[in-house]
Each structure stands twice: as structure tokens, then as C-alpha cells.
Amino acid sequence: MSLLVCEGVTRRFGGLVAVDAVDLAVGEGEIVGLIGPNGSGKSTMVNLVTGVLPPSAGRIRFAGRDVTGMPSWRVARLGIARTFQMLRLFKSMSVRENVALALHPKLDGGLLGSALGLARPAAADRDARARADALLDLFGLAALADRPATALSIGQQRMVELARGMIVEPRLFVLDEPAAGLSPPNVEKLIELIRAMRDRHGITILLVEHVMKVVHALCDRVVVLDYGVKIADDDPDAVARDPRVVEAYIGGARKADDAGAG
Amino acid sequence: MRAFLIAVAVLAALALLPLAVAGGYLLHVLVVIFIFVILAVGLDLVMGYCGQYSFAQGAFYGIGAYTAAILHRDLGFGFWQTLPSGIVAAGLFGLLLGIPSLRLSGHFLAITTIAFQTIVYLLLTQWTSFTGGQYGLPVPKVGALTLFGWELFRVETVRDFYFLALGCMAAAIGVAWRLAHSRIGRQWQAIQDDELLARAIGVDVTRGKLVAFVASAGLAGAAGVLLAHYLQGVSPDDFAIWTSATVVAMVLAGGRASIVGPILGAVLFTAMPEVLRSAQSYKLVIYGVVMILVVSFLPGGIVGLLRRERRA
Amino acid sequence: MYTLDFALQILANGIVIGSVYVLVALGLTLIFGILGIVNFAHGEFYMLGAYFGITAAAIYGLSLFPLLLVGILGVVLVGLLSERLVFRPLAGGDMTSSIITSFGLAVALQNAALIAFGPQPKLLRTPWAQIPVEIGPVFMPLQRALIPVIALVLVVAVHVVLRHTWTGRSLRAMAQHGTLAQLYGVDVKRVAVVTFAVGAALAGGAGVLMSSVFLVQPTVGNMIALKAFTVVILGGMGNVYGAVSAGLFLGIAETFVAGYLTNTLRDIVGFALVVVVLLIRPQGLFGRAIDRA
Numbered sequence: 001m002s003l004l005v006c007e008g009v010t011r012r013f014g015g016l017v018a019v020d021a022v023d024l025a026v027g028e029g030e031i032v033g034l035i036g037p038n039g040s041g042k043s044t045m046v047n048l049v050t051g052v053l054p055p056s057a058g059r060i061r062f063a064g065r066d067v068t069g070m071p072s073w074r075v076a077r078l079g080i081a082r083t084f085q086m087l088r089l090f091k092s093m094s095v096r097e098n099v100a101l102a103l104h105p106k107l108d109g110g111l112l113g114s115a116l117g118l119a120r121p122a123a124a125d126r127d128a129r130a131r132a133d134a135l136l137d138l139f140g141l142a143a144l145a146d147r148p149a150t151a152l153s154i155g156q157q158r159m160v161e162l163a164r165g166m167i168v169e170p171r172l173f174v175l176d177e178p179a180a181g182l183s184p185p186n187v188e189k190l191i192e193l194i195r196a197m198r199d200r201h202g203i204t205i206l207l208v209e210h211v212m213k214v215v216h217a218l219c220d221r222v223v224v225l226d227y228g229v230k231i232a233d234d235d236p237d238a239v240a241r242d243p244r245v246v247e248a249y250i251g252g253a254r255k256a257d258d259a260g261a262g
Numbered sequence: 263m264r265a266f267l268i269a270v271a272v273l274a275a276l277a278l279l280p281l282a283v284a285g286g287y288l289l290h291v292l293v294v295i296f297i298f299v300i301l302a303v304g305l306d307l308v309m310g311y312c313g314q315y316s317f318a319q320g321a322f323y324g325i326g327a328y329t330a331a332i333l334h335r336d337l338g339f340g341f342w343q344t345l346p347s348g349i350v351a352a353g354l355f356g357l358l359l360g361i362p363s364l365r366l367s368g369h370f371l372a373i374t375t376i377a378f379q380t381i382v383y384l385l386l387t388q389w390t391s392f393t394g395g396q397y398g399l400p401v402p403k404v405g406a407l408t409l410f411g412w413e414l415f416r417v418e419t420v421r422d423f424y425f426l427a428l429g430c431m432a433a434a435i436g437v438a439w440r441l442a443h444s445r446i447g448r449q450w451q452a453i454q455d456d457e458l459l460a461r462a463i464g465v466d467v468t469r470g471k472l473v474a475f476v477a478s479a480g481l482a483g484a485a486g487v488l489l490a491h492y493l494q495g496v497s498p499d500d501f502a503i504w505t506s507a508t509v510v511a512m513v514l515a516g517g518r519a520s521i522v523g524p525i526l527g528a529v530l531f532t533a534m535p536e537v538l539r540s541a542q543s544y545k546l547v548i549y550g551v552v553m554i555l556v557v558s559f560l561p562g563g564i565v566g567l568l569r570r571e572r573r574a
Numbered sequence: 575m576y577t578l579d580f581a582l583q584i585l586a587n588g589i590v591i592g593s594v595y596v597l598v599a600l601g602l603t604l605i606f607g608i609l610g611i612v613n614f615a616h617g618e619f620y621m622l623g624a625y626f627g628i629t630a631a632a633i634y635g636l637s638l639f640p641l642l643l644v645g646i647l648g649v650v651l652v653g654l655l656s657e658r659l660v661f662r663p664l665a666g667g668d669m670t671s672s673i674i675t676s677f678g679l680a681v682a683l684q685n686a687a688l689i690a691f692g693p694q695p696k697l698l699r700t701p702w703a704q705i706p707v708e709i710g711p712v713f714m715p716l717q718r719a720l721i722p723v724i725a726l727v728l729v730v731a732v733h734v735v736l737r738h739t740w741t742g743r744s745l746r747a748m749a750q751h752g753t754l755a756q757l758y759g760v761d762v763k764r765v766a767v768v769t770f771a772v773g774a775a776l777a778g779g780a781g782v783l784m785s786s787v788f789l790v791q792p793t794v795g796n797m798i799a800l801k802a803f804t805v806v807i808l809g810g811m812g813n814v815y816g817a818v819s820a821g822l823f824l825g826i827a828e829t830f831v832a833g834y835l836t837n838t839l840r841d842i843v844g845f846a847l848v849v850v851v852l853l854i855r856p857q858g859l860f861g862r863a864i865d866r867a
Contacts, residue, residue, distance in 0.1 A: 050462065076464035088462075090455040101452055104445045105464030125445075164463065315673050369612040370811075372673045373803050376614075377845045380800055384845075388838045503796065507681045514674065546685035553678025557671050558663045 001064075003028045003204050004049065004172055009058035011044050011228075018044040020228040021058065026172065031198055031205045033215040033236070036225035037249055042208045043085060045225065046176050049206065050082050051075035063171060077105055081165035082174040085208075087157045089149040095160055096145040100125075100132040102164045128167075135163045139193070154181040162193065172204045173197065179211040191217045216240075224248065265522075273432050280421050289424045293492060295532045296431040297485045301505075302512040302524035303438045304481030309510070310518030311442055312474035313454025314363050315372040319509045321382035322352040322479040324501025326486025328386065331399040331496045341404040341417075341491060348487035349480045355382075356479025360472040367457075379503050386498035398497030401490040423492055430488055434481050439521055441477055450474055451519070504546060511549040514556045517565025526564050579711035584833040585826060586712040590787065592825020593725035597780035598798055599805035599817040600732065601773030607749045607812025608769045611661060614676040617799025618683035619774050623649045623781025624790040625691050628698050638700050638717060638782075642724070645782035646775045652683075653774025657766055665766070680795070687792040695789035703786055721783045728779060729818060732772065736814070741768055749812060797841065804844045807851055 006024040010017065019041040026032045036042050047053040049060065051072035060068045067075055076082075081102075089098050136142050139159045144152060149160055158178055165173050175194070179187050191214055197203045209215050215222060215236060222239040224232040226248035232239050239245055280289060305319045326348035333339040333347050362374045386393050393399065404417035404426060417426055441447055449470045452460040461467055490496045508531060516527025535545045556563060562570070602616045626648035627641045636644070660679050664671050705716040736742040747755035748765050756762055780798075781790075788794070805824050809816025824844055832840040 052458065052462070072458075072461040073464050073466050076462055082462055084459070084462075088456055088459040090452055090459065092451060092455050097448075101448055102463040104449060105466070168464075317677065369606075369673060370807075372614075372677075373612065373807070377800060377803070380796070381842060381845050384842055388842075504681070507677065510674070510677070511681075543689060544685075547682045547689070550678040550680070550682025550685065553681065554660050554675045557674045557678070 001028065002026060003063055004206070005061040006049065007059045007061075009045075009048055009055045009060060011041075011048055011053060012056045018228050019048065019055075019225075022225065022228070022230045024223055024230070026204060026206055029198065029202060029204055030220050031194070031207060031218050033219035033222040034206060034208045034225065035210070035215060035222060040225040040248075041228035042225055043176065044228075046082065046174055046208055050080055050174055073105070079168075079171035080174060081168055081170035081172075083158070083161040083165060083176055083178055085176040085180065087154065087161060089157060089160060091148070091150045093149060094146050095141060095149050095152065096129065096132050096136065098149045098160055099135060099163045099167055100128040102167050103128040103131065131167055132163070135167055139163050155183065155186045158182065158190075166197065166201070169201070170203060172206060174206045174208075176208045177210060178207070179209060179214050187211065187214065190214070194218055269435070273428070276428055277425070280424060286420045289420050291533065291536050293420065293424055293427045295529055296427040297488050297492070298509070298512065298528040298532050299431050299525050300434040300485040300488070301482055301509045302516070302528040303435055303521060304478045304485070305509050306513050306518060306521060306524040307438060307441060307450070307481075308474040308478035310513055310520070310524070311447055311454065312450035312471060314471060314474065315368065316359070316375045316475070316478070317372060317503065317506045317510060318359060318375040318379040318382075319478070319482050320501050320503060320505030321379045322356060322482035323486040323489070323505060324382060324386060324496075324498070325355050325479075326352045326483030327490040327496045327501065328393060328399070328486075329483070330487040330490040331401045332392070334401055335399060341407065341487075344491070345484065345487050348483040350483075352483025352486065353476045353480035356475040356477075357472060359479070360475030363471050363475065364468055376503065379506055383498060383502050386501060393498070396498065398495055400495045401493075403494060404491045427488055427492070430484060434484060435521065435525070437477075438481065442519075442521055446470065446473055507546070508549055511553050515552050515563050517563030520563075520565045523563050523565040580833070582710070583712050584829050586709075586714065588826030588829035589822065590714070590718055590721045590825070591829060592822035593722040594780045594784045595801055595805050595825050596818050596821030597725050597728060597776045597783075598802040599809065599821050600729065600814065601776040602802045603806045603809065603812055603814060603817045604745075605769055605773045606806065607814070608745050609661075609748075609766055610752070611672045611676065613773070614673070614799065615656065615680040615683055616773070616777055616802060617795030617797070618680050618687070619649050619653060619777035619795075620781040620784075620798050621687060621790070621792065621795035622652055622683065623778030624698070624785035624794070625687060625696075625781075626778070627782035627785055628696050628790060629691075631698055631700060638702055638720065641698070641700070642779055642782050646778045649774045649778025649781070650771050653770045654767065657770040661770075662763070662766065665762070680799070684792050684795060691792060693791065695791045696785075697789055698782070698785035700786065717786050721787075724779070724783060728776060732776070732814075735772075745769060801844055804847060808847070
């Protein structure tokens with residue numbers, strides 16, 4: 001059964017159709033690539049799946065539930081984590097806080113409880129910190145846990161984003177260009193990490209990526225968007241040979257910037 | 263833990279102070295400081311932690327004070343009833359002002375809060391049949407505080423009121439501290455840093471902002487009830503936009519998102535005009551200049567400066 | 575009192591007040607549109623213009639036009655100083671810091687005026703206040719009748735500058751796309767200086783004009799600033815022509831509320847309107863919806 005199902009999902013910005021009647025299914029335990037030239041609607045698609053934008057038409061189902069138009073924080077609580085193409089970290093917080101904070105919504109206590117100190121959050125908080133530290137260790141960031149998150153290098157910040165997603169043990173992890181700005185050795189490390197997420201933790205992954213090496217190494221299946229329309233949906237080798245995909249990449253290189261970016 | 267011990271020591275010293283000091287004047291100044299500490303710590307929750315610009319703390323202060331005065335006039339309420347009523351009334355209006363914050367941010371929200379502050383002030387001055395207009399309304403002394411028929415404490419003199427205000431301030435700081443250091447406080451900072459990211463990790467931003475506005479306004483309401491009983495009356499000019507400006511200056515100069523900062527700010531800004539009598543008429547000019555200077559040169563306020571010193 | 579003549583008289587009064595709102599709001603919306611700053615001290619520019627005019631009239635006994643010049647120049651000076659000392663240090667950073675600094679500037683200027691000019695309300699008296707003007711059934715003193723005329727001249731002047739001069743083109747370039755304009759060599763500092771000068775001039779002029787109609791007090795800026803915010807929001811933030819229509823609309827709406835209902839409701843109506851508009855249509859009544867996704 002598919003974990004994520006998009007049916008005829010469309011998003012318009014004014015007169016512009018950024019995503020046009022796209023069907024997309026991601027099976028439990030799959031790694032699905034989402035690729036396309038600049039401005040093809042990938043980022044908009046990510047924002048639709050994660051609830052940042054409501055679709056103009058179509059339906060989105062996640063784990064058997066209709067999540068169409070559901071706000072992003074509720075989508076997140078259902079088990080969809082994400083990273084951002086333009087790195088996003090809480091700038092006033094340390095690396096550890098950035099990662100541990102992602103657990104908070106799961107632990108939410110009431111206002112009265114927090115004010116009166118009745119709900120003892122201390123134990124849960126200690127647990128959150130411990131889990132954050134364990135993950136940071138795994139991602140090779142243990143020594144940087146107390147540093148301000150934004151003081152890290154781009155590659156390290158990407159790792160923090162991954163750790164932030166992992167800590168909530170999501171059912172679906174949407175990765176928006178995780179290899180952007182990484183050096184070749186770090187790209188290798190990233191591939192290993194993503195593979196481990198699926199193989200060892202059973203996390204389903206929707207991967208938006210420009211770096212074809214990453215897509216080839218990881219994806220079971222690749223979906224290609226062009227001008228907001230799905231033009232291919234097949235295994236990576238078949239997609240690479242598809243004349244429409246080749247045409248889209250050569251012909252689409254000079255297009256305007258992505259309306260749904262950011 | 264160390265902060266907690268220092269807080270307990272300071273509160274204990276303040277509680278013993280009236281034994282050593284005979285003069286009512288010092289106690290009076292301290293009562294005013296305690297009231298402003300409640301206002302400033304309250305504003306810090308919404309402005310310092312949650313990052314929502316609010317210039318309406320004076321309005322919530324007024325709503326608390328007038329709730330006490332009107333409920334006393336119409337229903338004969340005493341302090342035990344006016345205090346929770348004032349908190350609830352101000353909290354409800356806080357909820358009301360929180361709603362625009364869900365759609366507006368930055369400048370737009372700031373304008374909305376100023377408009378709200380002005381509407382409240384205009385109603386206090388012009389709706390004479392309900393609020394008494396410019397003359398305001400009388401409020402009785404707190405008198406005997408009873409619990410289940412037992413008289414706990416009698417509040418007649420400034421000295422009695424000093425203890426009451428000290429207790430209320432300690433409770434307000436406690437509540438604010440708990441909130442700021444609980445999960446909701448961490449979520450407020452997340453909202454302030456990056457609202458979109460906060461949502462993406464599952465933070466209920468709507469709830470977070472509304473809680474911040476309600477808690478902040480509720481504390482201001484409590485301060486208003488205290489002031490009403492202390493001055494034995496309410497009049498609109500205590501709740502004009504200048505009061506909001508003063509509280510904003512206290513939070514900024516002390517250092518936002520720190521609880522300690524707004525306390526220092528309230529002490530400094532209330533004590534300064536008392537110490538420097540000649541500065542009295544320049545007070546608000548100075549507050550304005552302080553706001554400009556702090557934003558440009560000392561974004562962390564006094565607390566930020568102390569932290570930097572310690573690190574250096 | 576429900577006669578056509580009465581309604582026309584109210585309409586005329588509304589146009590007078592509305593044209594002053596237009597002047598103040600125009601500067602506010604320019605500063606916001608071009609520099610991204612909401613100047614909470616804009617009402618104080620207006621208040622200072624009024625006091626400069628009244629003071630010059632009391633000392634030198636000047637007539638309206640020289641007074642206007644004094645008010646405008648004085649406030650332009652204040653505007654330039656504010657730009658240099660208060661706003662420029664923040665340039666390039668997070669513009670929300672200007673919320674606090676401009677609010678601080680408003681607090682400081684207003685209370686400085688209280689010390690300098692005292693709390694007693696004052697009114698500008700020039701010989702033209704005694705000359706009556708009659709247009710059909712509408713009657714008002716010459717000084718008041720000149721307000722919409724002068725306002726029109728100033729608005730047209732701003733329009734000409736914006737449309738047809740090099741400076742105007744750089745201002746509009748900044749408003750439309752700040753970073754791009756900088757890449758094309760627009761001098762940002764100069765743009766900021768000119769914008770503040772124009773905004774301050776309009777507010778100062780409005781202050782002089784209005785000081786013969788409404789009593790002037792140090793706190794008068796609060797009210798006028800909020801009215802101008804109302805106008806700017808109704809007209810769409812940064813929209814110059816929206817501000818003109820919305821300013822006249824608010825002035826007329828207020829005088830009709832005051833004339834037919836009650837004077838106490840007059841001020842509250844405008845603010846209630848602004849809160850409602852902000853909630854329902856943050857882009858304003860006359861503004862276009864901009865999708866900033």
C-alpha cells in the first residue's frame with residue numbers, strides 16, 4: 001500500500017500553474033526521486049506535500065488519511081519531516097536545541113501545566129537532549145552540539161537538518177536538495193546516511209535532487225516534472241533514457257525562476 | 263538553580279525590608295516598581311520570547327484596573343474577586359489582539375496594537391457613563407483578606423500593600439519563568455526565529471502566539487488590579503500609550519527574552535526619575551532616546567551586556 | 575439640519591480634513607514603499623510643523639505662505655536628522671528594528687515638544703482666517719478654503735517629481751525592487767535622504783495648514799499618525815494614489831459621522847475600520863493583492 005498518494009494535485013499562483021494535475025505515489029519503505037529542470041515545480045510539490053501550501057485542486061492522502069489542505073504543523077505531527085533547499089535552522093539556538101526542539105510537539109503539555117509546574121517536563125526534556133546527543137554523535141556533530149547552529153558550515157548545517165528530521169522517527173522524510181553545496185566526499189557520506197535511514201530505520205524517503213549521482217545511487221523510482229507536469233515515472237535507468245526527459249533538461253535550462261521556491 | 267537561590271534571597275530581603283525602613287516613601291516607590299515588574303515581565307513573554315511587537319501593554323493594564331473598578335461599583339467585588347476577574351478580562355482582550363497576530367507580522371501588527379491601545383484609551387476617556395471619563399472611578403482599599411471566613415491579612419497601610427504587591431510580583435515572575443522555560447517558551451523562540459520552520463517541525467504556531475498574548479495580557483491585568491486598589495481609584499491617563507512605551511523601553515533596555523532583563527529595566531526606569539528629580543520632566547524623552555540607542559548599539563540590553571562581559 | 579446645504583457644508587469640511595490626511599499619509603506611504611520603514615514618528619513631523627508655524631507667526635507675524643515655508647523647512651531639517659541619526663544606522667539590517675526606533679523617536683520628539691512648547695493648546699491665526707469665502711451654499715474662511723488647493727499643488731508636485739525626474743525614477747526603482755535598483759547603481763543613501771525630506775516636507779506642510787483648524791498640542795501627532803496609518807492601510811501600503819483616495823475618503827467619512835451621528839464616535843470609526851481592514855484585506859481597499867509566496 002502507498003504511504004503517500006497525490007491525485008491530480010494542482011497549484012496555481014495567479015495565472016501561473018506551478019504544479020499541474022500531478023499524480024504521485026510513494027510506497028512504504030521506498031526511496032522516490034523527484035527531479036526536473038529549474039522552475040519545473042519541484043519545490044512547490046514539496047510545499048504541497050508538507051502542507052506549507054494548500055493545493056488549488058486535487059487530493060493528498062498520507063497513511064490512509066486525507067491531508068489535503070491540512071496545515072503544515074499537523075502534517076508534521078502525522079509523521080512527515082522535511083529539510084529545506086535553503087537551509088533553515090533556528091538561529092538563536094544551539095545545534096542540540098535545534099535537534100531536540102523537533103521532539104517538543106510530540107510532548108506538548110498544557111498551558112496551565114507548564115505555568116504551575118505540575119507537568120514535570122524535566123524528565124522528558126532530559127530524554128530529548130539525550131536522544132539529540134545520540135543522533136548528533138551518529139552524524140559526527142557531537143563536538144559542535146553547544147555551538148550556535150548558524151555558526152556551522154553548510155555541510156554541517158545540512159547534517160543538523162537531517163538529525164532534526166530523524167529525531168522524530170518520521171514515516172516519510174522529504175529531502176529538498178540535501179546534496180546542494182556539499183563537497184564530493186560529503187556527498188558520499190550523505191548517500192550512506194540516507195540509505196541507512198531507509199534500511200535500518202524503515203523511513204520512506206521522497207528525495208528532490210539535482211545531483212544525478214545521488215538520485216542514481218539511492219532511488220528505487222524517479223518522477224520527473226517539467227512545467228509542473230509529470231512527464232516520467234519509472235526506475236532511474238529508464239528515466240535517464242526517456243527522450244522526453246532529455247528534451248526537458250536541454251530545452252528547459254533557460255526558464256524563469258521557480259515560482260514556488262522558498 | 264543558582265538563579266533560583268538568588269531570586270529567593272532577593273525576595274526574602276525585600277520581605278524583611280519594612281522591618282528596617284520606617285519611611286513610607288521608599289515602600290511606595292517599591293510598590294510602583296513591583297507593579298511595573300509585572301507589566302514588563304508580562305510583555306517580555308509576547309515581545310521578547312515570541313517576537314510579536316505589541317504596544318498595547320498599557321491597554322491591558324487599564325482593562326485590568328477598570329475591570330476591578332467597575333466590578334466593585336456594580337457588584338461590590340472585593341480583591342479576591344477583582345484580581346481573577348481583572349486577569350481574565352485582560353486575558354480575553356489579549357486573545358482578541360492575538361488574532362491579528364496570526365495573519366500580520368512586524369509593522370502591520372505593531373500598527374494594529376497601537377490602534378488597539380488608542381481605541382481602549384479613547385473608550386476609557388469618552389464612554390463616561392461606563393468608565394467615568396477623565397475623572398475615572400473610585401476603588402476601595404483591599405482591606406481584610408479572608409479565606410473561608412478566616413482573616414489572613416489586613417491591607418490598610420502602604421506597608422501592608424507592599425507585602426501584597428511583593429507577593430503578587432513573586433507569583434507573576436514565577437509564572438513567567440515557568441512559561442518561558444517550559445516547552446511553550448522554547449516554541450515561542452522557535453516562532454520568533456522562523457515561523458515557517460516552526461510549523462514544519464510540528465509547532466502549533468496559532469496556539470503558541472495566542473498563549474503568549476493571553477499570558478502577557480493576563481499579567482498586565484493583574485498589575486492593573488493592583489494599581490487600582492493601591493491608588494484607590496482609576497483614571498485613563500495611567501493607561502495611555504506612554505505607559506505602553508515605558509514598558510517597551512523597560513523590556514528592551516533590560517534585555518528581552520531573559521525575565522531578569524525586564525525586571526532590571528522596570529527597577530531602573532521607575533527608580534531613575536525618583537532619584538533624579540530634575541530628570542522627572544525629561545523622563546519620556548529619555549525613554550525614547552533609550553529605545554533608539556538600545557536597538558542600534560545594545561540589542562541585548564543590560565543582560566546582553568553582562569553576558570558578554572562574563573564571556574570575555 | 576438634514577438639508578442638502580448642510581450635507582454640502584459637511585462634504586467641504588471633509589475635503590479640507592481629508593486633504594491634510596492625504597499629505598501626511600503620502601509621506602508615510604512613500605517612506606514605507608521605498609525604504610520599508612514604517613515611521614511611527616510621522617505624526618510628530620506634523621506636530622512640529624504646526625508648532626514651527628505657530629511660533630513663527632507669533633514672533634514675526636508672517637502670512638500663510640511664508641509660514642508654510644518655515645514649517646516645511648524646519649520639519650525637513652528634523653526629518654533629515656532623524657534619517658541620519660535614527661534610521662541610517664539600521665540600514666541593511668532587519669527593518670523590523672525600525673519599529674522600535676521610530677516609536678522611540680516619536681516618544682522623544684513628542685515629549686521634547688511638551689517641554690519646549692508647553693501643554694496648552696494653540697491655534698494659528700493669520701489675517702486670512704478672517705476673510706470669508708462663499709462657494710454656493712458652502713461657507714468657510716479663506717485660510718481653510720486654501721488647504722485643499724495647497725494640498726493639491728503639493729500632491730501634483732510629488733507626482734511630477736516621481737514621474738518625470740531622475741530622482742523620481744530612482745525612488746520608484748527602489749520601491750519596486752530594492753536589490754535590483756542597487757545593482758543598477760541607484761544611490762541608496764541619497765534615495766533615503768530624498769524620501770525622508772519629501773515625507774517630512776509633506777507632513778510639516780500639513781501641520782502648518784491644519785493648525786488653523788484643529789488645536790495644536792504636543793500629543794496631536796498620535797492621533798494624526800494613526801489617521802495616516804489608517805489611510806495608508808486603506809490605500810494599500812506603499813500605494814501613492816491609493817493614499818490620495820483613501821485620505822479624502824476618511825476625511826469625508828469622519829465629518830459625516832461627526833455631523834450626523836456624534837462627535838465622540840468620529841475617531842473610533844477610523845481605527846475600527848483599520849483593524850477590520852487589516853484582518854480582512856491586509857493589502858488595503860485600493861491596493862492590489864500581491865502574492866508573496
